[in-house]
Amino acid sequence: MFGLKADWSLDVQDRYFTLEDYEGAQPRWCTGCGDHGVLTAVQKVCREAQLAPEKIVNVSGIGCSSRLPHYMKTYGFHGLHGRALPFASGIKARRPDLDVWVSTGDGDCFSIGGCHWIHGIRYNIDMVVLVFDNAIYGLTKNQTSPTTPKDYGTSTHPTGSFLPAMNPLTITLGITNVSFVAQVVDWNPLLVYETIKMAHAHRGTSFVRIIQRCPVFVEDIHKEMMDDPSQILLLKHENGIPTNEAVERIYPNQVVHDPSDWSGAMNIARDESRVPCGLLYHDPEAPVYDDWSNVGMDMSDEEKIAGVNKALDSFSI
Amino acid sequence: MTKQATAQKSNVAEISAGKPKRIEEHIIEVVSDSGEGAQKCGQTFGIVSGKMGNGVWTVEIIPAEIQPPARSQEGASGVRIRLGSKYVTNMGDQADLVVALNEQVLYNRIVNGAFRKGTVVLLENKWADDPQPAIREQYAAALADFKERGLVIHELPLEKECLKIVKNARQGKNMFVLGMLCRIYSRDTQRALDEIAKVFARKGEKVIKPNHELFKAGYQYAAENLEYHYEVPPEHEGIQKPTVVTNGNTAVGLGILASGMDMLAMYPITPATSVSHYVSEVFHHTGGFMHQAEDEIAAVAYAVGSSFAGRTAVTVTSGPGMALKTEILGLAVMCEVPLVVVNVQRGGPATGQPTKIEQGDLLSAIYSMPGDAPKIVMAPATISECFHFVITARKLAEAFRTPVIILTDANLATAVQPYDRPEPQAEWLSAPIDQSEWDKNIPPYDWDDETGLSPRPIPGQPGGEYVLTGLAHTKRSKVAYDSMSNQIGCNMRSRKMAAFAATLQRPEIYGDKEGDMLVVSWGSTMGAVKEAVDRMRSEGHKVSNVHLRFLHPFEKDLKEIFSKFKKVMTVELNYSDDPDMPLITDATRRYAQLANILRHHTLLDIDCWSIVQAAPLQPGMICEAVLGRLKKLN
Ligand SMILES: Cc1ncc(C[n+]2csc(CCOP(=O)(O)OP(=O)(O)O)c2C)c(N)n1
Ligand code: SF4
Ligand SMILES: [Mg+2]
Numbered sequence: 036m037f038g039l040k041a042d043w044s045l046d047v048q049d050r051y052f053t054l055e056d057y058e059g060a061q062p063r064w065c066t067g068c069g070d071h072g073v074l075t076a077v078q079k080v081c082r083e084a085q086l087a088p089e090k091i092v093n094v095s096g097i098g099c100s101s102r103l104p105h106y107m108k109t110y111g112f113h114g115l116h117g118r119a120l121p122f123a124s125g126i127k128a129r130r131p132d133l134d135v136w137v138s139t140g141d142g143d144c145f146s147i148g149g150c151h152w153i154h155g156i157r158y159n160i161d162m163v164v165l166v167f168d169n170a171i172y173g174l175t176k177n178q179t180s181p182t183t184p185k186d187y188g189t190s191t192h193p194t195g196s197f198l199p200a201m202n203p204l205t206i207t208l209g210i211t212n213v214s215f216v217a218q219v220v221d222w223n224p225l226l227v228y229e230t231i232k233m234a235h236a237h238r239g240t241s242f243v244r245i246i247q248r249c250p251v252f253v254e255d256i257h258k259e260m261m262d263d264p265s266q267i268l269l270l271k272h273e274n275g276i277p278t279n280e281a282v283e284r285i286y287p288n289q290v291v292h293d294p295s296d297w298s299g300a301m302n303i304a305r306d307e308s309r310v311p312c313g314l315l316y317h318d319p320e321a322p323v324y325d326d327w328s329n330v331g332m333d334m335s336d337e338e339k340i341a342g343v344n345k346a347l348d349s350f351s352i
Numbered sequence: 353m354t355k356q357a358t359a360q361k362s363n364v365a366e367i368s369a370g371k372p373k374r375i376e377e378h379i380i381e382v383v384s385d386s387g388e389g390a391q392k393c394g395q396t397f398g399i400v401s402g403k404m405g406n407g408v409w410t411v412e413i414i415p416a417e418i419q420p421p422a423r424s425q426e427g428a429s430g431v432r433i434r435l436g437s438k439y440v441t442n443m444g445d446q447a448d449l450v451v452a453l454n455e456q457v458l459y460n461r462i463v464n465g466a467f468r469k470g471t472v473v474l475l476e477n478k479w480a481d482d483p484q485p486a487i488r489e490q491y492a493a494a495l496a497d498f499k500e501r502g503l504v505i506h507e508l509p510l511e512k513e514c515l516k517i518v519k520n521a522r523q524g525k526n527m528f529v530l531g532m533l534c535r536i537y538s539r540d541t542q543r544a545l546d547e548i549a550k551v552f553a554r555k556g557e558k559v560i561k562p563n564h565e566l567f568k569a570g571y572q573y574a575a576e577n578l579e580y581h582y583e584v585p586p587e588h589e590g591i592q593k594p595t596v597v598t599n600g601n602t603a604v605g606l607g608i609l610a611s612g613m614d615m616l617a618m619y620p621i622t623p624a625t626s627v628s629h630y631v632s633e634v635f636h637h638t639g640g641f642m643h644q645a646e647d648e649i650a651a652v653a654y655a656v657g658s659s660f661a662g663r664t665a666v667t668v669t670s671g672p673g674m675a676l677k678t679e680i681l682g683l684a685v686m687c688e689v690p691l692v693v694v695n696v697q698r699g700g701p702a703t704g705q706p707t708k709i710e711q712g713d714l715l716s717a718i719y720s721m722p723g724d725a726p727k728i729v730m731a732p733a734t735i736s737e738c739f740h741f742v743i744t745a746r747k748l749a750e751a752f753r754t755p756v757i758i759l760t761d762a763n764l765a766t767a768v769q770p771y772d773r774p775e776p777q778a779e780w781l782s783a784p785i786d787q788s789e790w791d792k793n794i795p796p797y798d799w800d801d802e803t804g805l806s807p808r809p810i811p812g813q814p815g816g817e818y819v820l821t822g823l824a825h826t827k828r829s830k831v832a833y834d835s836m837s838n839q840i841g842c843n844m845r846s847r848k849m850a851a852f853a854a855t856l857q858r859p860e861i862y863g864d865k866e867g868d869m870l871v872v873s874w875g876s877t878m879g880a881v882k883e884a885v886d887r888m889r890s891e892g893h894k895v896s897n898v899h900l901r902f903l904h905p906f907e908k909d910l911k912e913i914f915s916k917f918k919k920v921m922t923v924e925l926n927y928s929d930d931p932d933m934p935l936i937t938d939a940t941r942r943y944a945q946l947a948n949i950l951r952h953h954t955l956l957d958i959d960c961w962s963i964v965q966a967a968p969l970q971p972g973m974i975c976e977a978v979l980g981r982l983k984k985l986n
Contacts, residue, residue: 059819060830089814092661097822104819105831110811111819112660114653115683121650125657125665126811129614129641133661133811154646331639332614336778342637343610343776350596350606351773352403 056088057081059108069221069247069257070100070167076228077136077165078107080235091134094123096148098140099174100167100247117147120155120164127160128328134235135162142172145181145203156210158324159239163231166242167221168203169249170256177252184256204304204315207242208297214239214321216300217276217314220246222261223285226312229276233314239323246310260310268303270294270313278313286312372538372583377407377436379444380537382529383461384453385422386415386429389526394431395768396551397533400543401433402597402770405586407440408433409879410768411968413461414707423479423487428460435537438587441734441879443767445972447471449536449580451529453510454479455494462501464967469502472580474532476525477507506578513573517565527563531570538583541571594773600738600764600876603771604668604694605630607742609638610774612781613692614663617643617654622706623762624670624696648673652680652693659689660820662785662810664746666692671700671713675720681755682721683822685845688797688808690749692742697761699966708966709762711875712926714945717757718904724842726849728752729904731759733878736771737901738764743780750782752848753808759903761925763876763968790816797827797844804847853905858913863889863896866916869982872958873923874900874946877969881923884974895978903946911954919985921959922947923974928962 057078064070081091091109095101097116104111110133114122119139127135144152144166155164170187172178177190182203186195207216215237219230227245234241248257260266269286271278272293283289288309292299294317303311334342380397382390391412398410413430420427434444446468452458453476461467479491498505514521514528527548534544545564552559574580598606604627608616616635618628632642645651648669655665669677674695684691697713699705704712717729728748732741738760745756790809796818798806806827809816818829824838825831832838861870862882873881878899888895898913900906914920928944929936943951947960961977963969 087814088817089812092811093819094657105821107819108817110817111821112657113819113821113823115679115822118649118653118680121645121653122657122660124650125615125617125643125654125659126661128643128654128658128661129663130658130661130811150646151650154650328615328641328643330641331636334639336612336781339609339612339638339781340776340778342634342639343606346606346609346634346637347596347773347776350598350602352399352591352595352597352770 050087052082052085052088054078054082057108059106062106063102064099065251067248067250068099069169069245069249070103072221072224072227073165073167073231073245073247074103074106076224076231077103079228080232083232084235086134090132091136092123092126093136093138094119094126095138096140096143097174098143098167098172100138100140101143103138117143118151119143120148120151123162124155124158124160124324127162127325129332131161131325131329137162137164139164139166140173141166141168141170141180141182141203145201153210156207156240156242157212159212159214159321160324161238161240163234163241164243165231166203166244167247168244169247169253170200171249171253173249173252187253187256202304202307203244204311205301208301208304208316212321213242213316214318215241216316217242218244218246218311219276220260220267220310220312221248223282223312225279225282226276229278230314233276237317237319239319239321266310268309268311270303270311270315272314274317275314372581374583374585376438376584377434377440378449378537378582378584379432379434379447380533381413381430381432381447381450381461381466382526383413383428383430383450383457385427385457386418386420388429388453388522390430390453392551393526393530393533394433396530396544396547397539398433398768399597400534400539400547401435402595403543403591404540405588405590405592406584407436407438408768408770409440409443411443411763412766414766416707423454423456425456425459425463428457430457432466435584437584440769442883442971443880443968445970450474451532452476453525455491455498458494458498465970467503470504472504472506473498474506474508474578476510478509478511480507508577513569514566517569518562524562524566527566528570528573531567531572532574532578534567535571535574536578536580536582538581595770596773597768597770598735599766599768600732600735600760601626601696601766602630603735603738604742604760605634606774607739608666609634609640610739610776610780611743611746612638612664613640613666613742613746614782615641615643615655615658615665616668617645617651617658617665618668619645619648619651619673621648621670621673623698623765624668624673624694626765627668627694627696648676649680652677652691655691656680656684656689659691660811662812664690664750664782666694666742666746668694668696670696670698670706671704672702674713674716678720681727682723682725684755685721685725685727686822687820688753688806688845689755689820690753691755692745692749692758693755694742694758694760696765697759699964705966707762709876709968710926710964711759711761711877711924711945712964713759714874714903714926715948717759718949724846726846727754727904728756728849728852728902729759730756730902731875731900732764733875733899733901734771735764735767735769739774746782748852752852753806754848759875761876785810785812787812789814795827796829797825799827799844803851804844805851849905853908856902856905856907858909859898859900859907861896861898861913864894865896867894867896868918868985869893869895869978870914870917870920871895871897871923871974871978872900872920872946872950873897874903877923877925880969880971881974883971884978887971887975888978893979893982895982900946903949906953910950911956914954914956914958919959919981920956921961921978921981922950923969923977924960924962925964925969926962927964928960
């Protein structure tokens with residue numbers, strides 16, 4: 036509510052935002068769907084940072100998870116399947132004052148939006164990208180997604196998915212100019228909150244893969260992970276996602292990993308025997324595309340007209 | 353004496369020594385392998401002529417490959433300049449005089465119908481004694497063939513002459529040729545020298561000097577060795593009004609700046625890319641940003657996102673890119689996001705003919721989106737309109753909360769013409785983003801029942817928070833679960849088009865208001881069509897023209913205008929079945945694109961003539977086609 040400014044004067048904001056100020060329509064996700072908890076965490080992070088709702092834009096593609104913008108009371112852009120990243124990039128391009136959040140699914144981001152995923156990571160535009168990875172196409176009802184495990188039966192591969200699942204972590208880490216890669220499971224609210232909070236604080240594209248339950252279509256996949264927390268590898272570091280004793284007690288497999296260590300991150304990501312949870316990689320210094328796209332926005336009409344005249348003059352005869 | 357020799361002889365007799373022959377206009381071509389600077393030569397000649405007050409139309413001859421094999425027909429690169437005493441609006445018919453740096457590239461122009469019997473060819477003769485016997489043979493064979501075809505050939509030692517001045521003639525011949533042309537057409541040499549200095553300004557005096565020398569040598573050579581010497585006196589000496597010379601793509605780029613566009617998002621595609629080359633060079637003059645996206649889908653999404661956030665945006669592309677943008681343009685229609693799309697049409701479908709002209713995207717611009725997706729489609733007819741239409745389109749996009757598609761084409765893109773210098777205005781620029789409080793009671797689609805129009809909340813406006821969605825939605829932008837919301841949304845978006853149509857004027861009729869034949873045209877063919885109509889009228893035919901600039905919705909009163917003529921036909925550069933082809937009946941005949949929509953728009957039996965031969969229309973071809981249809985009528 037109050038803030039101490041650099042000149043020691045007290046900044047009294049005339050508005051204080053409560054959780055309710057970020058709550059949009061009643062979520063229509065299934066009971067037990069992992070998306071609910073992520074939505075709550077996003078709202079909490081907004082409240083914690085006291086973000087003005089009118090300055091937030093929640094962008095998404097198409098899928099169950101892409102309904103998230105409707106459940107926030109902010110500006111939102113529920114676009115087209117696979118295209119959330121370029122829409123979000125355009126929104127942010129000339130509006131550095133807006134806080135841009137992207138919600139996308141494993142099909143939305145890794146399949147139809149694959150090209151934008153690669154380039155989005157490389158642009159490193161200042162936004163949070165939450166990938167709700169339920170290892171299935173939820174909205175269209177149970178088709179194989181790029182992260183569906185091999186041999187797992189779906190509506191499009193009833194005898195089992197042919198190919199081994201894609202590894203989104205190694206791919207993302209492998210993209211030049213990657214700046215923030217984290218992974219979390221939806222069923223640990225504290226970790227989800229802390230991860231999203233840190234993602235939001237980072238300037239650049241914060242890529243967060245959320246392993247998300249879809250009890251309707253792939254209950255067994257995640258149930259196994261929930262029942263056996265040793266499958267998860269908790270990443271610990273003072274520069275990583277903050278944990279606490281309770282969390283550390285649940286997840287006995289832990290490793291100290293410095294998020295600035297890219298090779299270490301790659302090794303952790305490559306080892307598919309465990310599901311890493313935490314901050315894999317963080318480079319706060321990676322070039323941010325906004326620094327190019329934001330230039331020139333404060334020109335007056337007079338300056339612009341002078342500019343047009345200058346351009347025209349070079350063709351005058 | 354052979355026929356050609358007689359022709360040559362009579363030409364010489366016509367041009368008495370000393371005094372140049374006065375002519376109204378000439379069509380000149382310079383053709384070479386790519387990389388020999390023919391285009392620079394032609395453009396400089398065009399600018400000098402424009403400065404002298406002449407009418408000029410310059411169009412580039414572009415090979416498909418970057419480095420096509422030397423001395424190959426398909427590698428022909430060059431330029432055509434139509435030079436006149438009066439204003440010139442198109443590239444005309446066959447050339448009068450051609451400079452060719454090798455004989456093979458001439459064939460490319462021959463197959464394209466660029467020459468006639470009697471076209472004068474000034475041909476580099478170094479190939480006659482090339483060390484390779486195959487080349488010598490090719491040259492000799494071609495020479496005999498050209499004479500057979502009635503071309504008037506003069507073999508000139510261009511290489512040899514240039515080597516007197518520079519070590520590498522390949523890089524200097526174009527300026528030598530420019531000198532020759534300036535002598536032949538009595539161009540102002542001082543203006544030419546100034547222009548050359550401007551062209552090489554960046555490279556400094558050590559490059560300007562030899563080029564000046566080459567120019568002078570060419571001039572001298574022509575004066576001493578060629579009988580051709582013409583005068584094309586401009587109607588008015590020098591520049592009357594402030595004038596600029598650009599091609600259509602640069603004009604679009606300038607329009608982007610002058611309209612206050614905040615960003616251009618694109619993915620490279622011929623022949624649209626040069627718009628972005630130009631804009632990226634100068635966008636900092638107006639504070640804009642050029643985004644090269646990972647593909648056309650991302651480019652248009654970036655532009656739409658930006659526009660949603662209140663910044664004015666344009667995307668520029670060509671056919672295949674347009675196809676990729678389709679889904680997102682549908683979203684922009686559905687969600688009423690203002691956007692300007694420039695489609696520099698090329699030959700299609702698929703990769704088609706990247707460097708060649710076609711007006712093949714009219715139907716897809718209007719109809720390609722799934723569902724009902726009405727939007728404004730407009731087409732400039734001149735290079736100057738390429739500039740002004742961007743400004744109009746941006747305003748329309750915002751006023752009607754819709755995408756606006758501008759269809760230009762490969763002909764406008766590369767043709768160069770002088771036009772009145774635009775005077776930039778403050779009202780051409782976009783307004784600053786409104787960030788004031790939005791009245792919470794006003795929904796994001798507060799459709800006016802009469803017009804379908806509604807104001808738009810911009811992110812950052814407190815109280816205006818809404819979630820744009822590509823799903824069918826209510827006026828509060830809530831996903832519609834009822835059956836009527838979709839109907840209402842469609843009604844409103846369609847109503848905007850009707851409201852816009854009501855603001856459009858009746859198109860001008862060129863020629864009499866009634867007669868035997870009305871030729872309807874659109875886009876870059878206007879100059880050639882009007883010239884053809886002039887010719888037919890001067891021969892006593894009752895032919896008029898209506899040129900359409902708004903294709904969706906249409907300008908006013910078309911049916912009424914058309915009904916005053918015995919027959920109405922469109923002339924277009926896209927595919928249609930020739931009614932005389934096998935299997936083509938009234939039931940199977942496929943019409944040209946504008947004819948197609950005009951037929952259902954007016955319920956009149958509108959005919960058409962159209963071709964897809966990878967070149968702009970020539971007035972002569974149009975006359976032939978229209979007169980053919982007229983003959984059937986009478
Ligand atoms: C162009 C296009 N193709 C296909 C679809 C159909 N579609 C909608 S969502 C979806 C998959 C969603 O899966 P995912 O991204 O994993 O999201 P989830 O529903 O699992 O959250 C598909 C194929 C579409 N809307 N648009
Ligand atoms: S189908 Fe799965 S992902 Fe979609 S809402 Fe239901 S539980 Fe969630
Ligand atoms: Mg999914």
